[in-house]
Amino acid sequence: LTHDFWMDVTEVTNQDYLNVLQWAYDQGHVTATAATVQAYGQVLVNLADPDCELAFDVETGVFTLLARDHTTEYGGPGPAYPNGYDPGRHPVKEVTWYGAACYCDWRSLQEGLVPFYQGNWSTDSSHNPYASDGYRLPTEAEWEYTARYNDDRLYPWGNTEPLGCEYANLNCVGWSKTVGLFPLSDNALGIKDLIGNILEMTNDRYGSEYLLTETTDPIGPAAGINRACRGSDFGYAPLVYAQSTTRQAVRPENSRAWIGFRAVRSEPIVLPDPPSMILVPAGTFMMGQAGFVEPVHEVALTHNFLLGVTEVTNQDYLEGLEWALAHGYISASQASVTAYGVELLDLNDGSCQIAFANGQFSLLPVLNGTYQGESSATHPVTSVSWYGAACYCDWMSLQEGLPSYYNGDWANTPASNNPYLAQGYRLPTEAEWEYASRLDDGRDYPWGNSLPSCDKANMDDNGQCIGWTSPVATHPIGGSLYGLQDLAGNVWEWQNDWYAPYTAGFATDPVGSATGDRRARRGGSYLNAAIYQLCAGRYGTFPSSPHGSIGFRVCQTVTNSSRSR
Structure with missing residues (x-):
C-alpha cells in the first residue's frame, strides 16, 4: 500500500447512520417508506426486517432508533438485553452494500469532499478508490493491513486466542454490543472491534482467490456478483473465523443482522499549491446572444468543474516553465520556448514579460501603461500560443500526479479526446467558460447587465483604462456570481475548442x-471596447499565433482525482 489512509475507530453505529441518513433524506438524496430506504434504484436499508434498529415515520419524514427484543436465534445464551439497551451505540445492521457506499458519499458531501461512488459501483482501474478524495469503504488490503499491521499477527491484538468473551464479542450474548467495549481487541493503532460484533463490508468484489498480479494498491476483481466482507460477527465460535485473514462474501443487494461496515478516507497527498480554483456546478443555460452570436441554443453541462479564479499569471507560467525545462519537456532560447515542434511562448514579440538567458527564466518589469516599471509577477501571462496554454495545463497535471490531457495531441473530438473525461488540468470548453461567466440567468456580462466601465474591467472605454495588462483580480466588482475574476477584460482567454459557427438545437457537453x-478565445482584453466584453462574445485565432492581449485560465473536470481548492 503506497498511501496513508484514515479508518474509523469503530464500526458505523446506528446513531451515526441515522444522523447522516436524515440529512440525505432532507436533501433529497434518498426516498423512504416504512419498509425501505432507496437511492439509484437500489435498496439501502431494509427497515422492515425485524432486526433493523432504524425506523421511519412517513408522515413526519423523521428517522428514529428502535430497540429490538432479541432471542437466541443467533446462538446467544438467551435474550440478549432483558433490561433493554441503547441501539444508538450498536453497529448499524440491515444495511446493504449500496447503503454502506451511499453513507460514505453523504458523509463526504456534508464535509465538502468529492463523493467517491455517486451510483458508480464499478471496481475496475477507472474507479480507483485510493485516488478518492471522500469517504469510502476500505479495500480488502487496507482492512487486513489495519488488522494485522506488518507483523503477520493472527488477530488484531496479537496471537493470543480469543477464548471466552474477553477479547471480542464472539458468541457471547447472541447479539451486537456497544462499539468499543473490548479494549483488549484494539489493534496496534487503537482501532476497535475489527474482530467480533459484526462482519464488515469492504469495497472489493469477492474473488475465491486473490489476484496475484495485484501487488501494489490492489483493488480486487473487476467483476463479480458478491462483495467481500472481513472480520467476524457476534455469532462466530470457531476461532478460525476470528482471524485477521478471514474473508466472506455477501450479495450487495442483501442486508443482514450481522453485517455492517466502517469507512476510510485516503490521506490527502501534500503537493505544491495548485491553482486557485472555484467549483462551478453542472447546469443548463442558453448559449449565445440574439443579434450578436447566433443561433442561441440550449446547452446542458452534466458535470461539475473547477475553473481558475484568475488568468494564469506571469509568475505562474514562469514556475511552470522552470519545471518543464528541468524535466526535459521544453526547449528554450532567448527568442522562443518550444515543444512538440511548435512555439509555446514568443519571448521576442515586444509584449512578453518573461525572458530567458543563461539557462534561466526571469520576469521583466511591466512594459507599458499605468503599472509601467512595476513587477509583472501578478499580471496575466501573454504572448503565449494556444499550444503554450495547453502545455502549461499538462505540466500542472504532471506535477500533481494526474494524467496529462494533451500530450501533443491537439484533437478534441468526443470519440478520441473528450475534455470532459480528462482527470488533469486543461483549457475550458467554450460552453464551460460561457456558463461560468453568465450562469443560467442570461446576463450580458459576468457582473450582470450594466454596461462595462473601467471600475469593472480593464478595457477600452473611449480610451484604454490602463493601457496594458493589470494585476489579476484588481476589478472585484466585475467578478462573476461565483467570484471568478477578469472574465471580461484584461486579456483574452484561449479555449479548448476549435472556432467554428454554432449549430442549432439542444447540446449536451459540447466540445x-x-x-x-x-482556436476560440473569450472575454475581451484591455485593448477592446464594451461589445467585446460580452459573456457570449467569441472570436478565433490561429493556435500558433501568440499575442500580447491573449492569455488563459485553467479548468478541471471534477472527478475522484480532483483536489479540493
Missing part, C-alpha cells in the same frame, strides 16, 4: 468542431 484552423 466544438472536430477540426479547424483557429
